[in-house]
């Protein structure tokens with residue numbers, strides 16, 4: 001189902017684990033910062049709404065979405081007590097094929113961190129054809145992908161905790 005047919009911000013707290021004991025990392029790309037800041041706020045607010053505390057949320061910034069790979073890798077290695085990391089970026093199609101390479105690299109890089117690492121890394125990267133699509137998905141008419149990513153982070157933190165026993 002396409003995003004246009006749903007609301008990225010919709011969640012039922014009754015189906016979400018309490019996040020009070022979980023620690024989260026959030027790595028935010030500075031490219032298209034108006035969009036990424038909107039997604040960060042959506043993620044931060046959802047984590048808090050589900051019980052997370054400010055002291056358990058750490059944020060790093062990176063220049064662009066391509067650097068999310070290294071930033072998330074370093075965060076998972078610097079803070080081994082984290083329960084989940086959220087990678088926030090916004091890639092918008094330009095005139096060249098660079099969009100394709102950045103999107104593919106970031107998707108593959110975040111995938112690799114999940115395969116080889118011990119901490120779930122949530123793919124909160126908007127890969128849009130134009131700015132309006134990004135606006136619509138970072139707090140606009142289709143909701144906020146940051147909110148969706150926060151809920152995914154909480155669920156994956158709980159799965160990681162449960163899978164240790």
Ligand SMILES: Nc1c(NC[C@H](O)[C@H](O)[C@H](O)CO)[nH]c(=O)[nH]c1=O
Nearest residue numbers: 029031063064065066089090091092
């Ligand atoms: N065009 C966008 C970029 N490009 C920059 C790359 O992500 C990277 O920082 C650069 O190639 C240096 O390694 N990044 C975005 O996040 N969004 C874009 O639309």
Ligand SMILES: CC(=O)[C@@H](O)COP(=O)(O)O
Nearest residue numbers: 092093094095096098099
């Ligand atoms: C994803 C990008 O790097 C892209 O937005 C840059 O724009 P252009 O392809 O026109 O150089």
